[in-house]
């Protein structure tokens with residue numbers, strides 16, 4: 001099927017400017033977009049096409065991974081169209097259809113819903129009423145404006161809880177074929193997260209010891225220095241559990257913990273991940289304070305659009321156990337927070353000590369900002385002493401190699417391309433979203449009934465002092 005274009009609802013939003021257009025610029029420079037590929041940004045603002053292109057130019061200069069050049073942008077900008085409309089007004093979708101037709105974008109169209117979930121329903125309905133969704137190959141009888149399968153990409157939050165997530169999904173399914181709904185979890189597009197499977201399964205030295213016999217604990221940390229910035233309205237209703245743990249950290253955990261997939265098809269990989277979620281050990285009311293710690297940075301309540309009495313968590317530490325043969329008894333610690341001491345995401349696999357007093361080895365998978373793998377192990381301290389053990393590290397910094405940096409696509413670049421190619425392996429699956437929400441909902445209920453403790457922390461620190 002030909003890919004002719006992408007229509008971005010929320011084309012004047014932060015995500016479009018900061019991530020989607022720079023990613024599309026990179027794909028353009030790499031020659032990954034067909035010659036006649038068009039990009040339509042939809043917004044309510046009164047911009048001319050030229051205004052819009054000028055804005056995108058500035059963001060692309062700042063955020064594109066590949067070297068920005070005026071020459072490349074001159075070519076890239078020919079693909080960009082701005083379309084002003086009110087997404088909640090059904091009458092306006094007929095105009096959009098004409099616009100899509102005029103720009104010859106009908107074939108293999110992607111709709112990107114870079115808007116809040118409340119708008120998903122009205123947009124889908126508008127597209128349907130204007131006959132702009134097509135599920136079948138075009139035929140002479142088919143009067144719909146779009147040929148080939150129309151796909152939709154949606155961004156998290158996939159709801160605020162299980163019920164709202166289900167509602168969003170049910171609604172989307174009434175407009176799009178299941179196969180054509182792409183749930184973006186941009187962490188799945190990050191180089192080192194994709195790399196975890198290779199690291200685990202293509203190395204005998206890791207593969208054989210990746211289990212409870214050798215591993216003592218696993219820590220998954222995603223620390224951020226940013227606060228909520230202009231997203232207070234959204235964040236205050238969401239919090240770190242729904243914003244980061246339920247999706248990004250759970251996805252990482254499932255890749256670290258899953259059984260080796262029998263083949264590399266996306267279905268088999270996704271099922272292997274889902275099995276991890278299904279094996280998460282239930283938490284009892286008495287355990288809640290030992291498995292969940294919530295924090296809030298000081299000053300959060302003064303942020304724009306945040307309730308001055310908000311009890312929303314900006315920090316979470318969680319201890320999970322996976323109840324299966326491979327992992328029984330091995331704690332998985334998940335931590336994430338905003339306005340912390342550093343921006344760093346990593347997975348630390350800590351091995352058991354071989355004998356008393358001997359430090360356990362560990363493997364650190366560095367996700368960002370540096371990408372690489374560090375292995376800490378023990379040697380004899382050099383010199384005449386034969387019994388003194390010294391811990392040393394071997395550090396492979398993948399992103400320090402310029403060529404790797406140049407050749408590593410940004411997450412959104414990779415994911416948009418995967419959607420164009422109908423490859424779903426880098427997207428979250430509905431089943432995973434459902435199971436993870438189920439688990440998180442139960443934890444939240446237990447917390448509300450049996451704990452409700454919120455620990456405040458200073459900006460620029462490691463989070464609450466009480467955290468585990």
Ligand code: BG6
Nearest residue numbers: 156186224226243244248345368
């Ligand atoms: C988003 C969250 O999904 O991920 C944000 O909504 C968070 O709150 C962001 O800041 C982190 O992404 P990255 O790629 O900067 O680690």
